[in-house]
Amino acid sequence: LPSPLPCSLAQPVTPDLLVSPSSQDGDLGSECPEDRGNWTGRLDFLLSCIGYCVGLGNVWRFPYRAYTNGGGAFLVPYFIMLAICGIPIFFMELSLGQFSSLGPLAVWKISPLFKGVGMGTILIVSLVAIYYNMIIAYVLFYLFASLTSDLPWQHCGNWWNTDLCLDHHVIKAGNTTFPVNITNTVSPSEEYWSRYVLHIQGSSGIGDPGRIRWNLCLCLLLSWTIVYLCILKGVKSSGKVVYFTATFPYLILVMLLIRGVTLEGAWKGIQFYLTPQFDHLLSSKVWIEAALQIFYSLGVGFGGLLTFASYNTFHQNIYRDTFIVTLGNAITSILAGFAIFSVLGYMSQELGVPVNQVAKAGPGLAFVVYPQAMTMLPLSPFWSFLFFFMLLTLGLDSQFAFMETIVTAVTDEFPYYLRPKKASFSAVICIALFLMGLILTTEGGMYWLVLLDDYSAGFGLMVVVITTCLVVTRVYGMKRFCRDIHMMLGFKPGPYFRACWMVLSPATMMALLVYNIVKYQPSEYGSYRFPTWAEVLGILMGVLSCLMIPLGMVVAVLREEGTLWERVQQASQPTVDWGPSLEENRTGMYVASLAGSQSPKPLMVHMRKYGGITSYENTAIEVDREMEEEDEEESMM
Numbered sequence: 001l002p003s004p005l006p007c008s009l010a011q012p013v014t015p016d017l018l019v020s021p022s023s024q025d026g027d028l029g030s031e032c033p034e035d036r037g038n039w040t041g042r043l044d045f046l047l048s049c050i051g052y053c054v055g056l057g058n059v060w061r062f063p064y065r066a067y068t069n070g071g072g073a074f075l076v077p078y079f080i081m082l083a084i085c086g087i088p089i090f091f092m093e094l095s096l097g098q099f100s101s102l103g104p105l106a107v108w109k110i111s112p113l114f115k116g117v118g119m120g121t122i123l124i125v126s127l128v129a130i131y132y133n134m135i136i137a138y139v140l141f142y143l144f145a146s147l148t149s150d151l152p153w154q155h156c157g158n159w160w161n162t163d164l165c166l167d168h169h170v171i172k173a174g175n176t177t178f179p180v181n182i183t184n185t186v187s188p189s190e191e192y193w194s195r196y197v198l199h200i201q202g203s204s205g206i207g208d209p210g211r212i213r214w215n216l217c218l219c220l221l222l223s224w225t226i227v228y229l230c231i232l233k234g235v236k237s238s239g240k241v242v243y244f245t246a247t248f249p250y251l252i253l254v255m256l257l258i259r260g261v262t263l264e265g266a267w268k269g270i271q272f273y274l275t276p277q278f279d280h281l282l283s284s285k286v287w288i289e290a291a292l293q294i295f296y297s298l299g300v301g302f303g304g305l306l307t308f309a310s311y312n313t314f315h316q317n318i319y320r321d322t323f324i325v326t327l328g329n330a331i332t333s334i335l336a337g338f339a340i341f342s343v344l345g346y347m348s349q350e351l352g353v354p355v356n357q358v359a360k361a362g363p364g365l366a367f368v369v370y371p372q373a374m375t376m377l378p379l380s381p382f383w384s385f386l387f388f389f390m391l392l393t394l395g396l397d398s399q400f401a402f403m404e405t406i407v408t409a410v411t412d413e414f415p416y417y418l419r420p421k422k423a424s425f426s427a428v429i430c431i432a433l434f435l436m437g438l439i440l441t442t443e444g445g446m447y448w449l450v451l452l453d454d455y456s457a458g459f460g461l462m463v464v465v466i467t468t469c470l471v472v473t474r475v476y477g478m479k480r481f482c483r484d485i486h487m488m489l490g491f492k493p494g495p496y497f498r499a500c501w502m503v504l505s506p507a508t509m510m511a512l513l514v515y516n517i518v519k520y521q522p523s524e525y526g527s528y529r530f531p532t533w534a535e536v537l538g539i540l541m542g543v544l545s546c547l548m549i550p551l552g553m554v555v556a557v558l559r560e561e562g563t564l565w566e567r568v569q570q571a572s573q574p575t576v577d578w579g580p581s582l583e584e585n586r587t588g589m590y591v592a593s594l595a596g597s598q599s600p601k602p603l604m605v606h607m608r609k610y611g612g613i614t615s616y617e618n619t620a621i622e623v624d625r626e627m628e629e630e631d632e633e634e635s636m637m
Contacts, residue, residue, distance in 0.1 A: 044239030051246030051397030063337035064361030070280030077290035086294040088500035094318040097309030101581035103408035104303035113571035116552020120545040127456035129402040134440040137219035146384040153192035160195040189372035203444030210443030217441040252390040260342030269345020272355040301465040304401035314585040455538035460545035
C-alpha cells in the first residue's frame with residue numbers, strides 16, 4: 001500500500017522559523033493529514049469519548065448487575081476492576097491512536113504480523129453496529145408512541161391484549177372485594193412490547209422469522225439515516241453533534257432522578273439497590289461480573305477509542321482525558337441506578353409486590369418495566385418521551401463511534417482512493433448494514449437480536465484485547481511504548497500503568513475469558529431455548545473474529561522474504577513509516593525513518609529544518625540520550 005509519507009515530500013515545506021513545531025496553525029499542519037481531518041473544537045474529543053462510553057448499558061445493565069451482585073458491596077470490585085483493567089487499557093488504546101494518527105487496521109504498522117487483530121475488531125464492530133441500531137429503532141418506535149395524551153401500553157382491551165392482561169389501575173381502584181392473584185397475569189406494557197411492537201406471536205422461533213414489521217423497518221431506516229447524516233463529514237460533523245447527544249442525557253437523567261426520589265416508596269427501591277451484602281464479595285462470579293461491566297461499558301477493544309484519539313493533535317493530554325472519561329462513566333452508571341431503582345421502588349409499592357419481582361435488565365427494563373412505571377405517574381406521556389429521548393441520545397453517540405471506526409479503518413488502508421469519497425463510502429456502509437439488519441425487523445427478529453447480542457462481542461472481543469495488550473508490551477516492547485508516550489505527552493507512564501499493562505490487565509482478561517468458556521450457557525429469550533444450529537452459528541461468529549488473527553499472520557509472513565523464522569521476525573517489527581504522521585512530530589528515533597534523512601544525528605537535522613527547541617524537542621533529546629546510553633550498555637555487555 002502507498003505510505004502516507006510521500007505526500008509530505010511532494011510539497012517541500014519551508015516553514016517560518018517563528019512557528020513552533022507543535023503548532024497546528026502554520027503551514028506545518030496543512031501537509032497531508034488535512035485530508036484525514038482533525039477535531040475542530042477543544043471539547044470534541046472529550047465529549048465524543050464520554051458519549052461513546054456512556055451508553056444504554058449504563059442505564060439497563062449496571063443497576064441490575066449491582067443489585068444481583070451484592071448491592072452497594074458491588075462497588076468494591078467495580079472500582080478495583082476499573083483500576084486494574086479499565087483505566088490502563090483505555091489509556092493504551094488512546095495512546096496508540098494519538099501517537100500514530102491511524103485507524104484500528106492501519107495502526108498495526110506497529111507489528112504487521114498481528115494485523116488480523118484489527119480485522120477481528122472491524123468484524124466485531126460491524127456485527128454490533130447492526131443490532132445496536134435496531135435497539136435505537138425500538139427506542140424511536142416508543143418515542144413516537146409517547147406523542148399522545150394516553151400511552152398505548154396503559155390499559156388492557158386493545159386488539160393485541162390477551163385474557164391474561166391485568167391493568168394495575170383496576171387493582172388500584174380497589175373495587176375488587178377479593179384479593180387479586182397477579183402471579184399468572186401479564187402487564188399491558190409487556191403485551192404491548194411482545195405482541196404489538198415485536199409481534200413475536202407470528203414467529204415460532206429463530207428459524208421462522210415471519211414477515212417484516214414495516215413500522216419497525218421504517219424506524220430502522222430512520223435511525224440509519226440519522227446516523228449517516230451525523231457522520232457525513234467524519235469527526236467534523238459527529239464532533240459537533242456530540243455537544244448535544246453527550247450532554248443532554250445528563251439533564252434528563254437528573255430530571256428523572258429528582259422525579260424518582262420524590263415518589264412514594266422510592267426509598268424502598270434505593271435501599272434494595274444499595275444495601276451492601278459483603279458476603280457476595282467472596283464469590284468469584286461477582287468479580288467477573290464487575291470486570292465484564294467495566295469491559296463493555298468503557299468500550300475497550302471495539303476500536304472506537306483508538307479511532308477518536310487518532311484525530312487528536314499529537315500533544316493532546318489524553319492522560320487527563322482518560323481519568324475524566326472513565327470516572328465520569330462510573331459515576332453516571334451509579335446515578336442511573338438511583339433513577340431506575342427509585343421508580344422501581346414506587347412501582348413495587350403501587351403493585352404491592354417486592355422490588356425483585358419488578359426489577360429486570362436489558363430490553364425488559366427499557367421497554368417493559370420502565371414504560372409501565374411511567375403510566376403510574378401524572379403527565380405520563382411527558383416522562384415517557386423524556387426517558388426514550390434520553391435512551392436515543394445515549395445510543396446514538398455510541399453508534400457514531402462504531403460507524404466512524406469502520407469507515408476510518410478502511411479509508412486509512414486505502415487513503416488515496418477512499419478519503420476523497422468518504423461521504424459516499426459511509427453511505428455504502430450504512431446501506432449495507434441496514435440491509436443486513438432487516439432480519440431484525442421481522443416477527444422473529446428479537447431472537448436474532450439476542451443471538452447477536454450474546455455472541456458478536458463475547459470471547460472474540462476479549463481475545464482481541466488480550467492480544468493487543470501482549471503485542472504492545474511483549475512484541476513492540478514496554479520500554480519502546482513508554483518512550484513513545486514520553487515523546488508525545490512529555491512524561492513516562494508510572495509503575496501503576498506498567499504493572500497493569502505487563503501483568504494485571506492481561507491476567508484479569510484471561511480469567512474473564514476462561515470463566516466465559518467454562519460457565520458457557522446457551523442463549524435463551526424468556527422461556528424460548530435456541531436450537532443447536534443457532535448456538536453453533538453464534539459460536540462461529542465469535543470464533544471468526546479470533547480466526548482473523550492467524551489469517552493475518554499467514555498473509556504477513558507470505559509478504560516477507562527469507563526462512564520462516566526470518567519472515568516472522570521481519571513481520572513482527574514495526575514498518576519503516578511507523579510513528580507520528582506529521583513530519584514536524586517525528587523527533588528523535590523517528591526522524592531517521594523519514595525519506596532523505598540519513599544523518600547519524602537525526603534530531604539535529606529536524607531542528608535545522610524547523611528551527612527552535614520546544615519542551616517536546618527537549619523530551620526528544622532526553623529520549624535520544626537514553627537510547628545512546630542503552631546502546632553503549634549493550635555494546636559493553
